[in-house]
Amino acid sequence: METLTTRREHNKAVTRRSLAAAALRLAMEHGLDGVTVEDIADAAGVSRRTFSNYFTSKEDAVLDADRERLRALVAMVEARPAGEGAWQALRASTAELYRVRPLPDVEWMAQLRLLRRHPSLLARQAGDQVALERDLAAVLVRREPDEEAARLMAATFLTTIRTGIALWLEGAGAQELPDLVDRLLGRVQVQGT
Amino acid sequence: METLTTRREHNKAVTRRSLAAAALRLAMEHGLDGVTVEDIADAAGVSRRTFSNYFTSKEDAVLDADRERLRALVAMVEARPAGEGAWQALRASTAELYRVRPLPDVEWMAQLRLLRRHPSLLARQAGDQVALERDLAAVLVRREPDEEAARLMAATFLTTIRTGIALWLEGAGAQELPDLVDRLLGRVQVQGT
DNA sequence: ACAATTCTTGCGCGTTGTGCAAGTTTGCGC
DNA sequence: GCGCAAACTTGCACAACGCGCAAGAATTGT
Numbered sequence: 001m002e003t004l005t006t007r008r009e010h011n012k013a014v015t016r017r018s019l020a021a022a023a024l025r026l027a028m029e030h031g032l033d034g035v036t037v038e039d040i041a042d043a044a045g046v047s048r049r050t051f052s053n054y055f056t057s058k059e060d061a062v063l064d065a066d067r068e069r070l071r072a073l074v075a076m077v078e079a080r081p082a083g084e085g086a087w088q089a090l091r092a093s094t095a096e097l098y099r100v101r102p103l104p105d106v107e108w109m110a111q112l113r114l115l116r117r118h119p120s121l122l123a124r125q126a127g128d129q130v131a132l133e134r135d136l137a138a139v140l141v142r143r144e145p146d147e148e149a150a151r152l153m154a155a156t157f158l159t160t161i162r163t164g165i166a167l168w169l170e171g172a173g174a175q176e177l178p179d180l181v182d183r184l185l186g187r188v189q190v191q192g193t
Numbered sequence: 194m195e196t197l198t199t200r201r202e203h204n205k206a207v208t209r210r211s212l213a214a215a216a217l218r219l220a221m222e223h224g225l226d227g228v229t230v231e232d233i234a235d236a237a238g239v240s241r242r243t244f245s246n247y248f249t250s251k252e253d254a255v256l257d258a259d260r261e262r263l264r265a266l267v268a269m270v271e272a273r274p275a276g277e278g279a280w281q282a283l284r285a286s287t288a289e290l291y292r293v294r295p296l297p298d299v300e301w302m303a304q305l306r307l308l309r310r311h312p313s314l315l316a317r318q319a320g321d322q323v324a325l326e327r328d329l330a331a332v333l334v335r336r337e338p339d340e341e342a343a344r345l346m347a348a349t350f351l352t353t354i355r356t357g358i359a360l361w362l363e364g365a366g367a368q369e370l371p372d373l374v375d376r377l378l379g380r381v382q383v384q385g386t
Numbered sequence: 387a388c389a390a391t392t393c394t395t396g397c398g399c400g401t402t403g404t405g406c407a408a409g410t411t412t413g414c415g416c
Numbered sequence: 417g418c419g420c421a422a423a424c425t426t427g428c429a430c431a432a433c434g435c436g437c438a439a440g441a442a443t444t445g446t
Contacts, residue, residue, distance in 0.1 A: 047395050123320025130315050159352040189382040240426050
């Protein structure tokens with residue numbers, strides 16, 4: 001009675017998660033600069049070299065959960081009802097994401113405050129988003145046939161999310177993140193075809 | 194008969210420019226990975242250690258001109274007529290930037306194709322933009338008092354520019370960049386107060 | 387059970403960023 | 417012009433990083 005997938009994939013997924021979790025935990029504990037790749041590898045019970053087989057840097061590992069979350073969001077957008085407009089689908093998916101996968105408050109708060117501080121993480125995160133833009137735009141094309149508009153929409157949308165998070169982190173945290181993000185999304189308009 | 198500024202500042206400016214220029218030239222010539230910091234330092238006639246006094250990485254040096262350009266744009270936005278609306282000021286400044294400082298076609302084209310390829314440059318560039326968002330938002334506040342809106346506008350604007358450049362690079366280059374960017378800017382709308 | 391594929395690991399190497407301390411240049415008041 | 421203080425450059429050393437390579441271990445399919 002193994003897992004549903006093959007054993008290899010399962011093992012890989014486990015070590016990947018271990019590494020990402022260890023990276024996040026240690027970075028929150030000692031600060032990003034207070035942790036070496038070797039520390040993370042040790043905590044996950046693998047060698048430094050193996051770490052490099054999964055991630056290219058510690059920033060990469062720390063942000064793994066973030067990326068996974070965004071990939072889930074793209075999938076949600078794809079699964080929205082066919083008739084829905086592009087921007088509406090994005091907005092609805094965002095709300096859905098916060099419903100289906102709420103942020104584990106305390107831990108995430110700490111992670112994000114960490115993110116916000118360290119420039120190399122900000123840079124990496126922004127870089128990741130650029131890569132995601134293509135995927136998101138590809139999904140959007142079904143709802144917004146003009147490729148140029150789809151691309152612009154994807155970029156604008158992701159940036160709006162990022163801005164929402166930034167504002168939320170800076171503010172006293174008086175308002176709920178989902179509400180803030182949704183309000184921002186309501187303020188932006190990208191003209192379609 | 195020295196320069197207008199003090200000698201020290203002048204010398205610093207010279208070596209900085211030398212380093213940035215050398216970085217750009219060598220990166221275009223041999224690819225980003227085909228160049229070491231030492232190569233760049235040698236080409237500029239300084240030591241590797243001195244390079245680090247000016248830039249933290251070669252990506253940093255390569256993108257120096259880009260950043261300077263964006264800083265000029267922020268200054269232009271600040272200098273626009275007082276009555277002008279925020280988004281209108283941004284749009285006008287962009288057009289002005291392309292008029293006042295046209296892109297040295299061939300060289301820039303090559304640089305941007307280089308940028309687009311290399312992930313670490315994309316990441317760095319995106320990270321720089323995040324840092325610029327604050328400055329731009331601060332300038333915008335005069336025209337858009339709602340800080341949240343100003344911030345969102347700054348982020349959206351910079352992303353639109355980036356998207357325009359990305360599309361331009363990918364396309365056959367049939368259309369002029371300024372026109373493309375201006376069209377994109379026309380498609381986006383960020384609701385003020 | 388055996389061979390092929392895939393993953394892990396240790397080793398080595400070139401590169402990077404940075405603190406430190408000595409040397410050099412520039413600025414400024416006398 | 418003189419000399420001192422501040423600022424800048426340089427070489428050195430070191431921990432850390434990313435990655436190619438090849439040998440060993442685990443997993444797979446037959």
